[in-house]
Amino acid sequence: MTTTRLTGTRIREKRLDLGLRQAAVAELVGISPSYLNLIEHNRRRIGGKLLSDLARALGVDKAFLADGADRDLLDQLRAAASLIGDKAEIARAEDLATRFPGWAGLITLQARRLAVMDERVRALTDRMAHDPFLATALHDVISAVTAIRSTAAILVSQEQIDADWQRRFHENIHADSLRLGKSSEALVAYLDAPDDASQSPETPMGQVDAFLAQNNYHLPALEDQTATPAKIVAQSGLTGAAAALLAGICQQYADDARKLPMDSFADASTQCDYDPARLAAHFGVDFATILRRLPCLPQGQGHPPMGLAVCDASGALLYFKPAPGFAMPLTGGACPLWPLFGALSRPSQPLRVEAALPGHAARHLLCYAIAVPAAVHHFDVPPVLRSYMLVLPDMTEGSSAPVPVGVSCRICPRPDCTSRREPAIVGLATAL
Amino acid sequence: MGKRVLLIEDEPNIIEAIGFILSRDGWTIHTHQDGQTAMAKVLALPPDMIILDVMLPGRSGFDILRELRSNDVTKDIPVMMLTARGQEKDRELALRLGATHFMTKPFSNSEVRDYVRVMIGP
Numbered sequence: 001m002t003t004t005r006l007t008g009t010r011i012r013e014k015r016l017d018l019g020l021r022q023a024a025v026a027e028l029v030g031i032s033p034s035y036l037n038l039i040e041h042n043r044r045r046i047g048g049k050l051l052s053d054l055a056r057a058l059g060v061d062k063a064f065l066a067d068g069a070d071r072d073l074l075d076q077l078r079a080a081a082s083l084i085g086d087k088a089e090i091a092r093a094e095d096l097a098t099r100f101p102g103w104a105g106l107i108t109l110q111a112r113r114l115a116v117m118d119e120r121v122r123a124l125t126d127r128m129a130h131d132p133f134l135a136t137a138l139h140d141v142i143s144a145v146t147a148i149r150s151t152a153a154i155l156v157s158q159e160q161i162d163a164d165w166q167r168r169f170h171e172n173i174h175a176d177s178l179r180l181g182k183s184s185e186a187l188v189a190y191l192d193a194p195d196d197a198s199q200s201p202e203t204p205m206g207q208v209d210a211f212l213a214q215n216n217y218h219l220p221a222l223e224d225q226t227a228t229p230a231k232i233v234a235q236s237g238l239t240g241a242a243a244a245l246l247a248g249i250c251q252q253y254a255d256d257a258r259k260l261p262m263d264s265f266a267d268a269s270t271q272c273d274y275d276p277a278r279l280a281a282h283f284g285v286d287f288a289t290i291l292r293r294l295p296c297l298p299q300g301q302g303h304p305p306m307g308l309a310v311c312d313a314s315g316a317l318l319y320f321k322p323a324p325g326f327a328m329p330l331t332g333g334a335c336p337l338w339p340l341f342g343a344l345s346r347p348s349q350p351l352r353v354e355a356a357l358p359g360h361a362a363r364h365l366l367c368y369a370i371a372v373p374a375a376v377h378h379f380d381v382p383p384v385l386r387s388y389m390l391v392l393p394d395m396t397e398g399s400s401a402p403v404p405v406g407v408s409c410r411i412c413p414r415p416d417c418t419s420r421r422e423p424a425i426v427g428l429a430t431a432l
Numbered sequence: 433m434g435k436r437v438l439l440i441e442d443e444p445n446i447i448e449a450i451g452f453i454l455s456r457d458g459w460t461i462h463t464h465q466d467g468q469t470a471m472a473k474v475l476a477l478p479p480d481m482i483i484l485d486v487m488l489p490g491r492s493g494f495d496i497l498r499e500l501r502s503n504d505v506t507k508d509i510p511v512m513m514l515t516a517r518g519q520e521k522d523r524e525l526a527l528r529l530g531a532t533h534f535m536t537k538p539f540s541n542s543e544v545r546d547y548v549r550v551m552i553g554p
Contacts, residue, residue, distance in 0.1 A: 138516065142516035143446065143537065145537075146516075146538035147446045151445065153540065153541045154449060154453060159456070168448070169448075172448060175445070176445055
């Protein structure tokens with residue numbers, strides 16, 4: 001395998017980092033210093049044994065020299081760069097990730113934290129604008145203040161007011177002041193309430209996602225039926241919309257687990273090479289059930305990593321389990337080329353698509369998708385569709401024409417994509 | 433007898449205060465507290481001017497305003513909207529729907545009185 005142009009640069013940087021002389025490294029791998037110099041300046045492409053020898057001499061993984069920085073890290077760096085438009089040197093993202101992986105990791109961590117904070121601010125703003133309790137409480141306070149102000153202004157005016165009216169206005173002010181006190185106390189109590197899941201500014205989807213990620217998307221108590229979905233929801237501590245969302249997911253999980261008990265399903269999955277069509281035939285169940293069940297295989301037992309995305313007919317994500325190289329923005333704006341969305345236009349038709357992410361060392365992903373009605377049909381009512389997409393990283397068969405997909409337009413470098421809805425951040429195209 | 437001002441507002445003490453100051457200024461005050469039946473009240477009078485709260489039980493003041501402006505009998509009646517929400521988008525919505533004026537609570541009595549004088553005064 002020949003290497004990319006940047007391999008030489010990585011070799012040189014690593015050697016200099018280690019304080020090794022060119023001649024010493026050249027001797028270790030059995031080449032001349034001048035040849036190593038050509039390699040380091042990217043004037044010779046290398047691969048195979050020489051690359052392995054150089055990696056060993058420099059104490060790094062061969063893949064690190066060949067491929068550079070971790071692709072996921074690079075994707076995250078580019079996503080982080082999009083926060084400041086075209087001001088970041090995106091073309092040098094790989095340099096940064098290779099030379100300073102710690103700093104690069106910090107940048108991506110901070111970008112993720114910022115995204116979470118943004119989401120919280122949006123949720124809080126939305127809550128302030130639409131929270132019915134807050135709206136009512138504020139309305140009560142302002143109404144009481146308005147009544148008191150107008151009435152007091154009448155009483156302090158220079159005009160003559162007869163005794164009956166005066167008494168009436170005094171009583172009104174007293175009543176309004178009591179009302180104001182109660183409204184204010186209720187408002188303060190509401191705003192000071194300790195955070196619980198129902199008050200959390202995170203979106204319900206975010207809360208459920210955090211809970212599932214904490215459990216590695218595997219719920220043993222539902223597998224062996226030692227807990228009901230309701231108990232899992234109660235134990236999660238989630239309430240409100242998040243609890244309702246989790247309840248639906250847990251119920252589906254429990255139903256699937258009953259149909260396909262984990263022990264036999266895990267064995268069959270290995271035998272069928274994780275092929276959903278073969279598994280569906282083997283168990284006599286529908287394709288969507290298999291797509292949901294495969295990502296539940298427990299980690300650390302030799303099963304390949306698998307991602308799953310579920311969306312409704314609008315494309316809004318209802319469930320997302322990431323996998324290496326497989327990411328989607330939870331809040332919308334995903335690449336429309338994912339089979340997850342394509343399946344919506346062909347309900348009940350299973351799709352098998354080899355997809356390629358952008359970039360010279362991009363991952364190929366094997367995607368299985370199907371959109372199926374999620375509710376009982378009624379006459380003249382459009383069906384409620386759910387689309388499921390299972391993603392298996394690095395399990396493609398080397399298709400010559402994989403479907404190009406991306407994460408989202410802003411960090412996608414494909415210049416001629418006909419599905420593009422907004423420009424990529426400047427500089428991205430040259431970085432890949 | 434002064435011109436008729438219809439005050440559509442659900443807070444009794446605000447009704448009393450505004451009613452008092454406008455009565456003293458010579459206007460004939462009619463009041464109504466329910467959004468759902470407000471339009472019938474307007475058509476039954478009809479008033480020379482309406483002071484209309486946005487947040488009413490039964491029906492939003494914006495909805496009532498929309499209907500006022502689409503009815504030949506009421507489309508030209510000056511309407512002053514009252515709201516506890518001073519957001520610009522509410523003001524824009526009120527004016528777009530045809531409100532003559534938009535006032536944010538809490539307001540001053542003189543502000544209300546002066547505006548009514550401007551709208552329907554002699």
